[in-house]
Amino acid sequence: MGVVDREFEKLEAAFQAKVEAEQRIEPKDWMPEKYRQTLIRQMSQHAHSEVVGMLPEGNWLTRAPSLKRKAILMAKIQDEGGHGLYLYSATETLGISRDQMFDQLHSGKAKYSSIFNYPTLNWADIGAIGWLVDGAAITNQIALCRCSYGPYARAMIRICKEESFHQRQGYEIMMTMAQGTEEQRDMAQDALNRWWWPTLMMFGPNDSNSAHSAQSMQWKIKRQSNDELRQKFVDATVPQAEFLNLRIPDDQLKWNEDRGHYDFGEIDWEEFRNVVKGNGLCNRERLQARVDAHEGGRWVREAALAHARKQEARKAAAAA
Amino acid sequence: MSKNNKGELPLYEVFIRSKNGLDHKHVGSLHAADAEMALMAARDVYTRRGEGVSIWVVKSTDIVASSPEDRGSFYDPADDKLYRHPTFFELPDEVGHL
Numbered sequence A: 001m002g003v004v005d006r007e008f009e010k011l012e013a014a015f016q017a018k019v020e021a022e023q024r025i026e027p028k029d030w031m032p033e034k035y036r037q038t039l040i041r042q043m044s045q046h047a048h049s050e051v052v053g054m055l056p057e058g059n060w061l062t063r064a065p066s067l068k069r070k071a072i073l074m075a076k077i078q079d080e081g082g083h084g085l086y087l088y089s090a091t092e093t094l095g096i097s098r099d100q101m102f103d104q105l106h107s108g109k110a111k112y113s114s115i116f117n118y119p120t121l122n123w124a125d126i127g128a129i130g131w132l133v134d135g136a137a138i139t140n141q142i143a144l145c146r147c148s149y150g151p152y153a154r155a156m157i158r159i160c161k162e163e164s165f166h167q168r169q170g171y172e173i174m175m176t177m178a179q180g181t182e183e184q185r186d187m188a189q190d191a192l193n194r195w196w197w198p199t200l201m202m203f204g205p206n207d208s209n210s211a212h213s214a215q216s217m218q219w220k221i222k223r224q225s226n227d228e229l230r231q232k233f234v235d236a237t238v239p240q241a242e243f244l245n246l247r248i249p250d251d252q253l254k255w256n257e258d259r260g261h262y263d264f265g266e267i268d269w270e271e272f273r274n275v276v277k278g279n280g281l282c283n284r285e286r287l288q289a290r291v292d293a294h295e296g297g298r299w300v301r302e303a304a305l306a307h308a309r310k311q312e313a314r315k316a317a318a319a320a
Numbered sequence B: 001m002s003k004n005n006k007g008e009l010p011l012y013e014v015f016i017r018s019k020n021g022l023d024h025k026h027v028g029s030l031h032a033a034d035a036e037m038a039l040m041a042a043r044d045v046y047t048r049r050g051e052g053v054s055i056w057v058v059k060s061t062d063i064v065a066s067s068p069e070d071r072g073s074f075y076d077p078a079d080d081k082l083y084r085h086p087t088f089f090e091l092p093d094e095v096g097h098l
Helices: A003-020 A033-052 A054-058 A067-092 A098-106 A123-144 A150-178 A182-201 A213-218 A226-244 A269-279 A283-296 A298-319 B035-046 B068-079
Strands: A254-256 A261-263 B011-017 B024-031 B054-059
Touching (some): A033 A067, A033 A283, A054 A067, A067 A150, A067 B035, A123 A150, A150 A182, A182 A226, A226 A261, B011 B035
Antiparallel strands (some): B011 B054
């Protein structure tokens, strides 16, 4: 074994020991290249998901049933944009530029959460998204607050504080509709029917099929497995659905006294793979909307830069 | 830094004082064309819920940082001065709290 290899092994062992001791890794610390790449992939996907996540909701901004609902939805969408920015900023500490991340998203190289490739057909969907999709996101994100990479963990803590508003606003929409007219109740049930399974897919493949899991757990990027988090979400959500008097669309869903958890049916993984591959109902539309927004904003960025340069030149001239 | 960020707005680090009496604390970063835009963006991104009463923005390239590699030697001079800690001095109990 060469000197370089031995040196590398020593660094790697020291890194792993630091992780085991629950010390956080900070941007300038030595880290294995694969750790860096794994984080860049996961964090940028997370950021992209926040940003693309604004699109299905934006669809309902002008159609929200009251001024109050509009204002609240606007604030929630603004939060999602903010969460994207916290995460992009944290990812940049790993040495990738914002533009590179945008390129990866816009070219389709980087993924974002498959959930946002489903359409929002009516107002009840906005309730279901807040309650279920944000609920699932919180379950994931709480675990990430203890991630070994400092900037990611700190961004997550900030995000988790804000997400609980999102989930509560969603549940309140569902509550209002579930207690409304028969037609409204049917809309709420229909939204739950359509969003339940895609929400469970948000936790990713089963542990036995999860490509990146073992290494991420060892590096404490991930603190709980996909299946553990999914179970946690189901256990928390079933009583909430019961309170709404809505039925979760799963015939196999039932309380298992021995396990102390709910048993639930198998996810349609074929559908999951298909959406991840880009064949979901809205994949193309979402990406196009994202690219259009970025291109449409180009002149603003250029004008802001030109203005800054002009101000700078004027200041220099005045000083001379 | 990456080479591929031509035309990308410069990066600013953001520090926020959450209330008077407390220090400014680093909260993250953002891209802006100039300091004025950075301040406004920092307000929108990092203080949507009254998290701050004062914001500093600093161009990331203007920050000079120590590097973790020389953690040992850089802080060496402090290691052999245990008498800087109050516990270095042993006093009888009768003296009371001091």
